[in-house]
Amino acid sequence: MDPQNLHNPVIRYVLIAIGWLAVVLGVIGIFLPLIPTTPFLLLAASCFAKSSTRFHDWLLNQPHLGPYIQMYLNGKGIPTRAKISILVVMWLSMTVSALLFGKYLAVRIIMFIIACGVTIYIVRLPTLTLVEKTD
Structure with missing residues (x-):
């Protein structure tokens, strides 16, 4: 499914907003022990995959977080x-x-x-x- 062809623009923008909120919470989770980083970043990757190719590519190409997300998503660990x-x-x-x-x-x-x-x-x-x- 091409994220740019999502039929409902409201859903697309909601997914983008949820994705960015998840990124922020994931980054905060790096520093605060009770907030899990990985699930939030995976949620962001999923939301961006369905709503914005640009943001999805940006997240997966981050120098510190991107490789870990890609390895996790590919099942490599x-x-x-x-x-x-x-x-x-x-x-x-x-x-x-x-x-x-x-x-x-x-x-x-x-x-x-x-x-x-x-x-x-x-x-x-x-x-x-x-x-x-x-x-």
């Missing part, structure tokens, strides 16, 4: 280094957040459950083996 980085940053930020903001035990337990769930998800993703180029 993510590199080991990325998995380790994701998990280390997430657990550090969750620990700091729990110590600083987790006044109630229930909040700390919920944060721990979220961290465990994300860890299981990341570990179960296929691991991409990068091939080094030799000259």
